[in-house]
Amino acid sequence: MTAVLDGIVVADFSRVLAGPLATVTLADLGATVIKVERPGVGDETRQWGPPWTAATSAYFEAANRSKLSAELDLDDPADLEVAANLAYEADVVFENFRTGSLDARGLGYDAVAARNPGVVYCSISGFGPGSSLPGYDFLVQAVGGLMSITGDPQSPPSKVGVALVDVLTAKDAVAGVLAALLERTTSGRGQHVQVNLLSSLLGSLANQAASYLATGTSPGRLGNQHPSIAPYETLECADGQLAVACGNDGQFRRLAEALGRPALAADERFRTNPARVAHRDELVRELESALRQADVDTWLGRLERAGVPAGRVGDVGSAFALATRLGLDPRVSLGDEAMDQVRHPVTYSRTPVTDYRRPPRLGEHNDLVRDTYASRSPR
Structure with missing residues (x-):
C-alpha cells in the first residue's frame, strides 16, 4: 500500500519541537525526511533530559521517529554544498533558524527557489520574520496571553503543562505545507510558507480571542470553569x-x-x-x-x-x-531499544499509517546523504 506522501523528500533543517513535530507528521505520512544536525551535538533536545532512553532523551524521540539523520556543518564549504544540493532536490524544506541566518549561507528561500522553483519552503519563527526575538514556547505563552487565562484566578498566571504553542504551530505548519503541495499539482510551482508561534497561538485562542475582539476587554483566569458555559x-x-x-x-x-x-x-x-x-x-x-x-x-x-x-x-x-479500553490503540512499539511512541492521531480508510521506525542516532545516515547529494548536480 502506497503511503500518502510516498516519494516526497523533506530537507529538515529545524530543531527543538515545532519544526520536528511538523516533519515527524510528514514522515508518518510516508515522506522521506532528512534531518540535518550539527556535527557532534545534534538537535538540542538530544540533551534535554531526564527522562532518558537507551539512545538519547525521551524529548528527542517524541518528535523524530522515522527520519534520517545527517551531520552537516553549514559553516564548512563541503558540507554546505551537500546541504544546498539537498535543498535544491527536496520537495519540502523546513527551517527555524534566526532570520537571515540561512540567507547568508545561500540557503534562504529566494536562493533555493531560484534553483528549485517547485520547492515548498516552510519557515518557522517565534514572532514573524520581522522580529529577532527568540521563539521559545514558554515565552510565547507568557507574552501571547495564554498564561493570563490559565490557572486559578487567585493564583499567578500559569503555563500549560505541555509546550502547547509549539504543538499548535507544528500543526499549522503541516496544514500550510500540505496545502502548498496540493496547489503545486496545479501550478507546478512551490511557495514560501511562513508560520510563527505568536500567530498560531492567537489563532488558537478561539472563543477567548473572540471575547476580546467583541468587547475590547481581555478575559481572565477561571481555573477549571468556562467563561460561557455552566456547568x-x-x-x-x-x-x-x-x-x-x-x-x-x-x-x-x-x-x-x-x-x-x-x-x-x-x-x-x-x-x-x-x-x-x-x-x-x-x-x-x-x-x-x-x-x-x-x-x-x-x-x-x-x-x-x-x-x-x-x-x-x-x-x-x-x-x-x-484510550486503550476504547480500542484506540494509542501506542506503537518501534523495537530496537527505542521507547514506545504515540500513534499517529488520524486514521485513514485506504492509506493507514503503518511504517513507524525508531528515531535516528546522530549522524546515522551520514554516508547515505553525502553519497546522494555531495555530487548531485543542482536543478
Missing part, C-alpha cells in the same frame, strides 16, 4: 473531583435528574445556559451538595446512563489506559 467544570464529590461538561440545556436537565434534583432544571436561575452562567456560584453549591453524597465512581455510572458528559480527573497514564 462546564470540576465539581467535588465525596472522594474527589468529577469533570462535568453540560453543553446544552437538555444535558443539564438530565444531570439534575440523575442527581435527584430535577427541580434545578426548572429553577429560573438555572433553566437556560445564560442564566446558569450568571448564577454559577449558586449552581455549583447546589450541584456539589448533591454530589458530595456519593463517590466519583457512583456518579460516573449514573451520569453515563443518563447521557451526561462527565469523567474522572485523571493523569497521563490513566488517559492512555482509557
Whole structure:
C-alpha cells in the first residue's frame, strides 16, 4: 500500500519541537525526511533530559521517529554544498533558524527557489520574520496571553503543562505545507510558507480571542470553569473531583435528574445556559451538595446512563489506559531499544499509517546523504 506522501523528500533543517513535530507528521505520512544536525551535538533536545532512553532523551524521540539523520556543518564549504544540493532536490524544506541566518549561507528561500522553483519552503519563527526575538514556547505563552487565562484566578498566571504553542504551530505548519503541495499539482510551482508561534497561538485562542475582539476587554483566569458555559467544570464529590461538561440545556436537565434534583432544571436561575452562567456560584453549591453524597465512581455510572458528559480527573497514564479500553490503540512499539511512541492521531480508510521506525542516532545516515547529494548536480 502506497503511503500518502510516498516519494516526497523533506530537507529538515529545524530543531527543538515545532519544526520536528511538523516533519515527524510528514514522515508518518510516508515522506522521506532528512534531518540535518550539527556535527557532534545534534538537535538540542538530544540533551534535554531526564527522562532518558537507551539512545538519547525521551524529548528527542517524541518528535523524530522515522527520519534520517545527517551531520552537516553549514559553516564548512563541503558540507554546505551537500546541504544546498539537498535543498535544491527536496520537495519540502523546513527551517527555524534566526532570520537571515540561512540567507547568508545561500540557503534562504529566494536562493533555493531560484534553483528549485517547485520547492515548498516552510519557515518557522517565534514572532514573524520581522522580529529577532527568540521563539521559545514558554515565552510565547507568557507574552501571547495564554498564561493570563490559565490557572486559578487567585493564583499567578500559569503555563500549560505541555509546550502547547509549539504543538499548535507544528500543526499549522503541516496544514500550510500540505496545502502548498496540493496547489503545486496545479501550478507546478512551490511557495514560501511562513508560520510563527505568536500567530498560531492567537489563532488558537478561539472563543477567548473572540471575547476580546467583541468587547475590547481581555478575559481572565477561571481555573477549571468556562467563561460561557455552566456547568462546564470540576465539581467535588465525596472522594474527589468529577469533570462535568453540560453543553446544552437538555444535558443539564438530565444531570439534575440523575442527581435527584430535577427541580434545578426548572429553577429560573438555572433553566437556560445564560442564566446558569450568571448564577454559577449558586449552581455549583447546589450541584456539589448533591454530589458530595456519593463517590466519583457512583456518579460516573449514573451520569453515563443518563447521557451526561462527565469523567474522572485523571493523569497521563490513566488517559492512555482509557484510550486503550476504547480500542484506540494509542501506542506503537518501534523495537530496537527505542521507547514506545504515540500513534499517529488520524486514521485513514485506504492509506493507514503503518511504517513507524525508531528515531535516528546522530549522524546515522551520514554516508547515505553525502553519497546522494555531495555530487548531485543542482536543478
